Amino acid sequence: MTDPIQEQLSAFHDGELATAEAELLLKRLQRDPQLRGTIGRYALIGEALRATEAGGPSRNFAEQISQAIEQEAIPKRIWRPVASWLKPVAGGAIAAGVAAIALVSLRIAPLDKPAAVAAVEADVPAPAAEVAAARVAENTDPAPRYTVPMNNKSRNAPPIQIINDARLANFVMAHSEYSSPLGQRNVLTGLLVEDPTAEQGDAQPPTAEPPKK
């Protein structure tokens, strides 16, 4: 592997690679399993450096990361088995359904959309239906792919302004108690990995007390 690639990988792992370069690198990652192994090792190094006394990194962590990065193609929609009581009528009903669509002029999705999604779209506003269709188009793409989430800084993200960081941390933590489990993970990981603001001193008086046990 060439040094520039190594530098790019290192910068990518440190979050310092420009979006355009990151996209090119990720396209290359799709094609190059050796490169995927390398980025996994970078992650392993990071983990090993920060491993706690509770135990070091698992032996196959790099391999797992590599596997995780390689997003697998999503198969076509698989219909659930028809309930046994429905089987006697299912065949006729499907044929009947076809006739029904013609007779009652139901909205019909393009042929490349799974029927289930077309049904979901039937009663939603057009823009939402387009969003759903775009999702389906993405999800049924058989080609292996990997996309890194966009860099918000380059997509008209709001500029960082100053709110006292300890107070904001308090607010985020207080808010997390009312989030769904997924939302809670989003807000708390955001608190861990990024400094949302510049330090401006503390709005709250610090104390020397340890946490309650």
Place this chain on the structure above:
Amino acid sequence: MRLGTPQLLRYSPQRAKAAVCVALVGCAFISAVRAADDEDAHAWLERMTRSLATRNYDGRFLRLGNGRTENMRIVHRVAAGVVTERLVSLDGNGREVIRTPSEVMCYLPDRRTVVVEPRTDRDPLLGTVPKYNAGLKANYIIAAPLSARVMGRQARLVTVAPRDEFRYGYRLWLDQESAMPLKSELCDAQGNAIEQIVFADLQLPATIADELLRPSMSTEGFRWIRQETPRVVVPQGAGWIVANPPQGFRLTITRIQTVGGASVRHMVFSDGLASVSVFIESRMTDNEKPGPVRVGTAHAYSTEVQDHRVTAVGEVPANTVRALATSVARESTAASR
């Protein structure tokens, strides 16, 4: 020779009745399949939420977002109905968040600071579980689950797409056996992934040792920033209202709490899945400017309303927190408008 109309296509009252019957049966069948798919997706979301809240798990995951890749570890223990969780950044600053039944503690070793927030005494297991009911359909499109494979395991891909720009959507790859989200993407209204979380290693042990739920750092010499005063639930609104919340967001709770010795009103808005907190403080400080702040994929927006500082925080797009914060008004002022 002239071709006549085929026998099958000729009109007759009997055939018309048969066609109508066939049509009705077909419609009923389509509706049944559609309802079953909706229920299926909702059932998977319920299973996922229940697994996240009630299982023991210990996993390492990659978080990709804002052009950054971070390694993290999460340890979640449920013992005798008591939930304790530790979330650790394995890269860079080494920050940790530990949630105990009574407090949430954020350890910031890079600042030699610990921020402590008391927890509410709501249902510790499923208190924050959203209800995946029909109301969600007004704000999200929940597609029927697809089969997929992640980390070599059978999974179900559930897509929750937002209907507008005021909320995010999710693509969730849920383990077929446990319903744990092996991989998840947070997406904007255009379907762009904003954040991706991929588990590299996930274990569901029967028990988790106490040691795994303690901070890995010595906090000697750290500053402890904590609020001691318990929160008080107050009547909804009670003096302040949000006149024009974004479509689908409703006020669910109002509390009074103390932050930094000052009384803060905390209003929570939810659309059934996403939530936004609005904090109203009477105290103003000179060194704080109003405006937007990004915290990972969450956003905050701070503004001034009638000598009060209003800050909205939520796992929603920037325009949503801004819309909520700038809609805050005194009840009497709003009534006189």
